[in-house]
Amino acid sequence: MAIMDLKFLVFLIALLLVWETQVQAETKVFNVINYGAVADGSKDNAQAFLDAWNDACQYEGNGRMYIPSGTYQLNHVQFKGPCNGGMEFMIQGTLKAPTDPKLFFVSETWINFQYVSALTIYGGGTLDGQGASAWKDNTCSTNPSCRTLPTALRLDFTNTSQIRDLVSLNSKNVHLTLYGCDNVEISNIKISAPGDSPNTDGIKMAKSKNIRIIHSDIGTGDDCIAMLDGLYDIQISGVTCGPGHGISIGSLADSRDIEDVSRITVRNCRLHDTTNGLRLKTWASPYKGRVFNLTYEDIVMENVQNPIIIDQNYCPHCRCNSTASSHVHISNVRFKNIRGTSSSEYAVTLNCSQARPCTDMRLEDIKLEYKSRGTPALSSCSHARGASYRPLRPLSCL
Known part of the structure; x- marks a missing residue:
């Protein structure tokens, strides 16, 4: 009888451990609207996005930062890890980059993720770099001291991650850059800019390994x-x-x-x-x-x-x-x-x-x-x- 009780106790402990693991792995949604984001196409939502990211990053399970349908003006943002669990960056709306040089020259990257593992960027949304407002400022072919226009999306030292089901339009410079990354898959994305837009590379990579780019459509000026x-x-x-x-x-x-x-x-x-x-x-x-x-x-x-x-x-x-x-x-x-x-x-x-x-x-x-x-x-x-x-x-x- 004692042996049976011991087996039952072991079974209960194992069941509790499985239940605890499942609870920890549950995804919690962090909607940027709840952090003050406004989808009016004019208000800068950088702080609301950063606040949502910080809470999602600190969550012990899987955190999903959710950007619902609508148009969101967004100045330069930098999302930093490491995070406590897996991170999802789900974009269903359109994010618009600034057109004022005083705002877009503050950084060489518009949206930057650093030191994040198990990151998924997805959702069918759009990154609109509004590059037509800045391409005239690209004088680097003739001016050695030119200022570099910002990359739309950059991942630094990001591992075991995915970018999928996303549209990138008219970046001011490179659309997507990977640096120091390992085991990243990019799939089903569309990148588009006019053929005469300067330095608008689709995807640029350096110092990285185990990168897969599949089933994507890229048309650019570089x-x-x-x-x-x-x-x-x-x-x-x-x-x-x-x-x-x-x-x-x-x-x-x-x-x-x-x-x-x-x-x-x-x-x-x-x-x-x-x-x-x-x-x-x-x-x-x-x-x-x-x-x-x-x-x-x-x-x-x-x-x-x-x-x-x-x-x-x-x-x-x-x-x-x-x-x-x-x-x-x-x-x-x-x-x-x-x-x-x-x-x-x-x-x-x-x-x-x-x-x-x-x-x-x-x-x-x-x-x-x-x-x-x-x-x-x-x-x-x-x-x-x-x-x-x-x-x-x-x-x-x-």
Whole structure:
């Protein structure tokens, strides 16, 4: 009898532990309206959003910060962790960035999350950067002392998180930046800005690993996806890009502290009406680095100016030396099943470094046609070593 009582007691304790775990994991909603937010499109709601975030972040279970339907004016906000539980940032309304330079020049980021784990940003809402009010202030191409316009959404040192079902419109600068992040998935997002809007990259990443970008539509005035140094295990699939400058790695080696880029995979993507398709660019500089283990596979190009391009003599302005040679070593790069149309005669350009030539390059099943009737597409290689496999159009220069 005593043994039976002991078993029953153990069962009750286990049941209580399960119940306590479930209670702790319950999601509690923190509605910004209850913190004084007003969806009138004019009142700044930054303080209300911060107050809601702080309470949700301190909650012992899962906290959901909820922004219901409506239009919310929002000045610069910074949401900091770590938090006591998982965090949800649920946007069903539209958040509008300020248009007054006195307000948007206070920070290089509009909405910033730092040191948060298990964060989910979702809800079908919209981030409206109102970039048309600021693009005229982007003078960085001619003015070295220019002020940087703010990124719309930035995640710093954020881990095991998701961004999904979100729209980003007309950012003043980059739409979404990841820095120092690990295990982040971005899915079903739409990013949109005019093709002539300056520096409005869709997604920019650096110093991050285990990043997945899937099933998203990106059209901007700069790179749809820009990958900088310090990246490892990046997977991009099901992305439509256009207009914009394509899916890029670089520019790399503009400073001494360059970290490796490796295990980048781009699959099942479509690029249309872009200035570049799959691009890798490094500065003509003495700074050393490595880019290796890259796979580009099952990509469709439609009216793309430079479908496949490696440029290791990147030097867009007078601050660099166009006669220098890049010291970034590019190796083990595979292009397979790349098809479609090029809007320029050279569909494949592998302009590698004389100081550190590209090695282990592979072109396989490439079918790119020049849009001009009767003129075949061409390929150009410089200091590139590797192999090609039929069928190939244009004929390989490797």
